[in-house]
Amino acid sequence: MKRLHLSFECREDRCAATLDSAPGTTGLLMVSGGNEIRAGAFNGQSRLAAEIAAAGFPVFRFDRRGIGDSEGTNRGFRKSTKDIAAALLAFRAIAPQLQRVVGFGNCDAASALMLGAGAECDALVLSNPWTIEDTESDAPPPAAIRSRYAEKLKDPREVARLVSGRVDLKKLAGGMVRAMKPKSAPSSLAEDMRAGLDAFTGPVRFLLAEDDRTAQVFAERWDAEDTRIARCRGANHTYSSAEARGWLRDRLLEALRR
Template identity: 35%
Template sequence: MNAPIVSIAPIKPAHRDSVLRITCDGQALVGLLSEPASGAMATPAPDTGVLLIVGGPQYRVGSHRQFTLLGRALAGAGVPCLRLDYRGMGDAQGDQRDFEQVDADIAAAIDAWQREHPTLKRVVLWGLCDAASAALLYVHRRRDPRVAGLCLANPWVRTATSLARAQVKHYYLDRLRQPAFWRKLLSGRVGLGAVRELLGKLAQSRASAPAADTRHYTEQMADGLRAFGGPVLLILSGDDVCANEFLDRCRDGGPAWQGLLNRPGLRREDLPDADHTFSTAAWRAHVEGLTAAFVRGMPAAA
């Protein structure tokens, strides 16, 4: 006897994706816009969207598709999200550039989004690693009133000295506390190269920042965070050198960084076990939920 055929209705996605064409200084960029599906959310159309800046060298999909999934999750929660390939990355034209050189690309993306969707009044910049740094540099340099909020995940503040300090503090010193390390050292199973590496990191971590760093990009980031008037969501992974470097910078980075973690409007969320890119489904879902709640909880536009 044949089993009855069960008809399963297709699940309608809560988002729809479309390509947004962007031009920056005569060169074509590519944006992927995820929006709430028709009928999924109540009208009127949202007036706030998330512009997801991609850190490099990557493109709009992200590691383990994290940016695609984040954009679609936000759209399903009623928050449109635009993911951007800036010049020289992914499918965009132009020469490759780093996070300190994308101000014009960010502005062009907001311009194009508003032209295609006039109901969009303001954006939240979302960035992981050096994309978070790019967001802070943008608000510092441009003072763009359309930027209403920031979502910063594991911001990049690296210098050779800061990396050495973070490694000594959060990795090497932890190893020195482990009896297994000393057993291996005394038995000869830890090579001289590893010992020399530790001594080198200790010396490098004590180095002073060069005088030319008085207006280093990290100083500009601090200025941007301090002067920005909107709400900020700071997401930090516990198992990540970049996050540890950022926290160290906030504690020991001099007057520009003092008190920034306690600035009004900053909400800090720690994921103690998460890695740099929130690579598990649970970590990713946590970040998606934090971001959606942050954007939907922002005060209404004036």
């Protein structure tokens, strides 16, 4: 396995990309979330790409227009479908043995793949999809607050703190009020994502980090009975712990080996 740095064209702009080469006929297209560069948060995508390639699957990462080393204007995740499609074409050109490509995105990168009906990938792994409108708060949804309090009440140390008066009662009362609110209202973004995904015919897997607010909001706005959802207990948004990173890698390898 070796790492190659290259560029490709998207419309009139040149975009920077990285290929972690491997002989496999199934590859992973990594889409960065937010305004992150292709290395990911704390170089996480770079490390993950190396591990996936070491298992025999080529991995392609890129900076969309206006981000990192790429030219052009940053148009945001809602208008990044052309960037993803151009990256996929470049991936297939640089790794001509590919017969199948799995698209992977975390946060609004997952949302972008859904809005673009898969952006011509063959399968999707969608992690912690972003469904929060620009005008909304990203506070944890009521169900997440209720779950957190339920977990605390199972902990004898937390109960001891409560009865000993070491808990801020004003803060506790505020949390209880938020916990009693109804389920989060649907968002037009979530509905657009649902419509886009409905047009995709390949296999889909959702990955949710249970301690992540973005994942918690998505879970409230999506079908709770969706059998495509897998949850990583105790994981944060970027799967920063060693256990969570291993869980994420294993889920991606499962998708690639199908």
